[in-house]
Amino acid sequence: MELIKLEDIYKTYHLGEIDVPVLKGVSLSVARGEMVALMGASGSGKTTLMNILGCLDRASTGRYWLDGQEISGLSSDELANLRNQKIGFVFQTFNLLPRTSALENVMMPLSYTPQGLPAREVRERCAALLQRVGLDDRMDHEPSQLSGGQQQRVAIARALVNRPPLLFADEPTGNLDSRTSEEILQMFGQLNAEEGITIILVTHDAGIARHAQRVIHIHDGMIEDGTGADEPQGAQAPRAAPGAQPPRRPEASP
Amino acid sequence: MSWLGAKFHSRTLRTAFHALRRNVMRSALTTLGIIIGVAAVIAMMEIGNGSSKAIQKSIASMGADNVIVMPGTAASGGVSFGGGSAMTLTPEDGDAIQRECPAARAVAPLARARTQVVYGNKNWVPLFIYGTSPSYLDVRDWSDLAEGDSFTDQDVRNASKVCLLGQTLVRELFGGASPIGQEVRVKNVAFKVVGVLGPKGANMMGMDQDDILIAPWTTIKRRVAGSSLANVNQSAGNAAAGATPAVNTLSDIYPGQPSLYPIPSDVQAADTPLPVRFQNVDTIMVAAQSPAEIPVAIRQITQLLHERHRIKPGEPDDFNIRDMTEMTRAMSSTTSLMTNLLLCVALISLVVGGVGIMNIMLVSVTERTREIGLRMAVGARARDILRQFLVEAIVLCVLGGALGIAFGRGGSLLVRALLHWPTELSVGAIFAAVIVSVSVGVIFGYYPAWKASRLDPIEALRYE
Numbered sequence: 001m002e003l004i005k006l007e008d009i010y011k012t013y014h015l016g017e018i019d020v021p022v023l024k025g026v027s028l029s030v031a032r033g034e035m036v037a038l039m040g041a042s043g044s045g046k047t048t049l050m051n052i053l054g055c056l057d058r059a060s061t062g063r064y065w066l067d068g069q070e071i072s073g074l075s076s077d078e079l080a081n082l083r084n085q086k087i088g089f090v091f092q093t094f095n096l097l098p099r100t101s102a103l104e105n106v107m108m109p110l111s112y113t114p115q116g117l118p119a120r121e122v123r124e125r126c127a128a129l130l131q132r133v134g135l136d137d138r139m140d141h142e143p144s145q146l147s148g149g150q151q152q153r154v155a156i157a158r159a160l161v162n163r164p165p166l167l168f169a170d171e172p173t174g175n176l177d178s179r180t181s182e183e184i185l186q187m188f189g190q191l192n193a194e195e196g197i198t199i200i201l202v203t204h205d206a207g208i209a210r211h212a213q214r215v216i217h218i219h220d221g222m223i224e225d226g227t228g229a230d231e232p233q234g235a236q237a238p239r240a241a242p243g244a245q246p247p248r249r250p251e252a253s254p
Numbered sequence: 255m256s257w258l259g260a261k262f263h264s265r266t267l268r269t270a271f272h273a274l275r276r277n278v279m280r281s282a283l284t285t286l287g288i289i290i291g292v293a294a295v296i297a298m299m300e301i302g303n304g305s306s307k308a309i310q311k312s313i314a315s316m317g318a319d320n321v322i323v324m325p326g327t328a329a330s331g332g333v334s335f336g337g338g339s340a341m342t343l344t345p346e347d348g349d350a351i352q353r354e355c356p357a358a359r360a361v362a363p364l365a366r367a368r369t370q371v372v373y374g375n376k377n378w379v380p381l382f383i384y385g386t387s388p389s390y391l392d393v394r395d396w397s398d399l400a401e402g403d404s405f406t407d408q409d410v411r412n413a414s415k416v417c418l419l420g421q422t423l424v425r426e427l428f429g430g431a432s433p434i435g436q437e438v439r440v441k442n443v444a445f446k447v448v449g450v451l452g453p454k455g456a457n458m459m460g461m462d463q464d465d466i467l468i469a470p471w472t473t474i475k476r477r478v479a480g481s482s483l484a485n486v487n488q489s490a491g492n493a494a495a496g497a498t499p500a501v502n503t504l505s506d507i508y509p510g511q512p513s514l515y516p517i518p519s520d521v522q523a524a525d526t527p528l529p530v531r532f533q534n535v536d537t538i539m540v541a542a543q544s545p546a547e548i549p550v551a552i553r554q555i556t557q558l559l560h561e562r563h564r565i566k567p568g569e570p571d572d573f574n575i576r577d578m579t580e581m582t583r584a585m586s587s588t589t590s591l592m593t594n595l596l597l598c599v600a601l602i603s604l605v606v607g608g609v610g611i612m613n614i615m616l617v618s619v620t621e622r623t624r625e626i627g628l629r630m631a632v633g634a635r636a637r638d639i640l641r642q643f644l645v646e647a648i649v650l651c652v653l654g655g656a657l658g659i660a661f662g663r664g665g666s667l668l669v670r671a672l673l674h675w676p677t678e679l680s681v682g683a684i685f686a687a688v689i690v691s692v693s694v695g696v697i698f699g700y701y702p703a704w705k706a707s708r709l710d711p712i713e714a715l716r717y718e
Contacts, residue, residue: 056631056711077635084633095628095715099276109632111265158632 002065003166003198004030004053009062011048022048023059024221030200032165035192037201037212045221047170050202054087054168055079067165084112088159092171094151096143102154103139106130109161129157133187149180156187160197167191170202185211266638270645277618281650284614287607288654288694289661292687295600296662299683301669302596304676306589310545313588315395316457318581319359319545321552323347323538323559326572341534342572345387345471347562348538352389354558357551359543362390363535365471367479372439373427380423382466383440385474386539393541394454402434402449405470413472417445420466421453438467443477445469475533545585548577601690607654608694615647615702626706627714640707647699648692655691659684 011023022045030036040046051057052064055071056079064071067086074082083089096105106126110117117125130139133153143151152172159167169188173181189211191197201212209215217224274281310318328340345363352361365385370377384390388404391397397404405416417438424433433447445467454463469478542551552575559565559573619626626639634642666677 051712054631056715077637080630080633080635080638083631089631091628091715095624097276097625097628100272104272108629111269112629112633112635112638116265162633 001032001068002029003032003034003067004028005065006053007063007065009049009052009059009064011045011052011057012060022221023052026062026218026221026223028216028223030198032198033192033196034214035189035199035201035212037203037209037215038218039203039206039209039215040218041204044218046202046204046218049218050168050170050200053200054089055083080112081114084109085162086164086166088156088162088164088167090152090155090159090167090169090172092174094143094148094155094175096151096154096158098144099142101140101142102130102135102146102157103127105143105154106157106161109158113162126157126161129160130154132160133157147180148176149183152176152180152184153187156184156191160191165198167197167199168202169199171204172201173203173205173208181208266641266645267649269642270649273642273646274649280614280618284611285650285654285657287610288604288651288691289607289658291600291604291607291694292655292658292691293661293665294603295687295690296659296680296683297665297669298596298600299680300662300666300677301675302592303678303680304666304670306592307678308676309588309592310585313581313585314545316581317394318578318585319542319548320393320578321358321540321542321548321555322576323351323540323555324574324576325534325536326570326574340572342563343535343538345533345535347559348387348535350558350562351538351540351555355540355551355554357542357547357554358540360389360392360541362386362393362539363471364390364537364539365475365479366536367440367474369441369478371423371427371467373433373436376427378423378426380420380465380467381461382420382463383474383478384466384468385471385479386468387471390468390539391451393539395541396451396454398452400450400452401432402447404449410470410472412470413476414470415443415445415473415477416448417467417469418449418451419447420451420468421464422462423465423467424450440467440469441478443473445473471535472533475535545582548582552577604690604694608651608698611647611650611694612698612702615643615699616705618646619643619702619706622706623709623714623717626709627711627717630709630711631715636707639709640703643703643706644696644699647703648695651691651695651699652688655688658691659687662687 006026006028009023009026010021013020013022026045026049038046038050048057052059055066059072062072066082069082071079071082096102097108100108103123103126106129107122110122110126127136127139130136133156135150135153135157138146138150141150143154146154152175167188172188173184176184185208188199188201192199199212201208203209323343325342326340328335343363348361348363351358363386367383367385368379369383370379371383387410388406391399391404399418400421402418404418405414408414409416417440419427419433419438427433427438428436433450436447437444438447439445451464451466451468457463540551540555542548555575556571560571563572565571629639629642630636663679669675670677
């Protein structure tokens with residue numbers, strides 16, 4: 001079953017008089033449980049696409065189904081709720097709250113869930129997640145007392161706290177050394193394999209993209225035909241069906 | 255639903271506290287404006303209240319809290335003799351007012367005379383020669399004598415020939431010398447000077463209040479004046495003169511009225527040869543507990559005198575009560591002017607504090623742009639962000655307000671202890687400070703909070 005389905009997405013920025021088209025008809029789909037890399041040079045529209053996929057931005061035209069829900073027409077409050085419930089974000093710069101303990105950083109998204117959890121359950125869930133990312137002895141440390149890899153683990157725990165089906169990682173290893181990068185990427189692989197979380201890695205580094213089951217290349221606002229060639233270890237890709245043939249209309253949705 | 259709301263708010267409040275704790279120094283400096291503002295309000299109000307109390311007290315010493323009870327008007331054959339010409343007030347009325355009117359602080363009967371005072375080869379006609387009781391000094395707030403002591407109630411009962419002199423009279427008769435123990439002659443009656451009054455200056459009409467001689471009213475009445483206002487009120491004077499001067503009978507004053515005092519039988523009179531003296535006084539001066547209680551005092555005195563003088567409802571009063579309306583009005587306008595002035599100063603300082611809060615909150619929003627972006631990315635709605643920053647501002651203001659109240663109270667206590675300024679606790683100011691500091695938080699916190707909530711999460715996340 002498809003978790004993400006984009007249909008003919010266009011995105012145009014209006015800078016004064018000039019219209020800057022960034023996405024020019026992107027269609028793709030990502031199945032549940034996939035680990036996909038989104039690759040492209042800077043200026044290719046990669047970030048814009050990620051923002052649209054992550055419900056942070058809206059497409060100018062086109063349709064987007066997330067988890068079977070058409071989201072193009074949702075209000076910004078509904079989008080916020082969707083982000084809270086269904087999407088976890090991991091950023092290149094970690095974006096942890098300064099001078100706030102790891103545990104509280106992980107707890108932060110829960111304060112925006114509409115159905116509030118009891119304080120004790122919140123604590124237990126967050127502690128368990130920190131344990132899952134191997135930081136059970138660092139719960140009370142503040143970001144400044146943690147190494148880059150540890151900070152990124154806290155960020156991963158924070159992204160998972162609402163048990164989202166979808167995890168976005170925007171250059172998650174950009175600020176890490178190669179060894180730590182490897183650890184983090186392994187953790188993504190683990191989460192994908194063990195928990196069945198769909199992961200989208202946004203990167204410009206082919207070495208990182210290799211960890212994904214499928215690579216989607218974006219170039220100049222369009223998905224490049226990368227159907228099979230770039231699939232590094234596509235052994236267990238649940239659906240071979242290519243999600244992206246930009247110029248053509250995709251198959252009719254079920 | 256409501257418990258959910260409460261939970262939501264406690265969560266927001268916790269987040270706010272946390273955010274403020276992350277930057278203790280800045281939070282403290284931010285609230286400093288509010289702390290100073292509120293402390294200024296509280297201290298100002300307390301010192302102001304104290305000062306206006308003190309001003310009230312000093313105006314009261316000019317006689318603003320005095321009520322003057324005058325006898326009614328005597329008239330004969332269509333000829334009125336003017337206010338105060340009837341002889342209807344007795345010293346016993348004064349005693350009764352003192353006893354039965356709770357709003358009256360002190361009462362003094364007054365008998366007036368105007369004549370020459372002689373000492374050695376000097377003479378002077380003082381403006382006032384008052385026969386009264388020692389409580390007169392209390393009524394006029396004049397108890398600080400420059401020299402010597404007041405005469406006593408015993409002197410009043412004995413009609414002793416003792417007197418107190420005002421500063422002007424002392425200067426005119428004695429020059430620089432001390433008059434204590436000397437004798438001055440008033441209408442050929444020798445009065446021994448027992449004390450000298452403190453200086454009081456002119457009254458509101460420009461009359462020199464220090465040009466005065468005070469003696470027991472019994473002495474003035476019996477030895478100096480003879481009969482009250484004899485030279486003013488011919489008919490009353492004649493009536494009084496017609497009766498035995500020392501033992502007046504009521505029938506002369508209230509013709510056709512039943513006697514005020516039971517007439518003793520011959521046997522009783524023989525057994526107790528107490529001379530029952532009826533003597534009128536010219537005026538009774540009453541000091542109310544406070545200027546504010548003057549209307550109450552007037553009501554109580556009116557009722558009491560109606561009973562004592564047996565005035566039936568509908569009959570005209572045989573007395574008049576006057577108060578110092580003009581002075582009271584001046585006093586209340588002084589007080590309200592002072593309060594308004596202080597309020598203006600206080601409001602300005604609070605607005606300055608509020609602008610400070612807004613300034614720092616704006617800086618804080620800019621500085622925390624990424625945090626805002628992150629919060630939005632993980633599901634915070636615009637109104638969550640708005641609420642968070644608003645609550646932070648309000649928490650700052652409320653904390654600042656609380657500290658301000660503490661500092662303000664402390665400051666006014668300090669001023670009281672060190673400078674000996676009068677201060678007065680003002681509960682109203684505390685309430686106002688709390689309300690104002692919360693409103694300042696809402697008003698000046700709203701714009702930065704609104705600005706934060708309008709941020710675009712994408713740009714906020716990339717903000718450097």
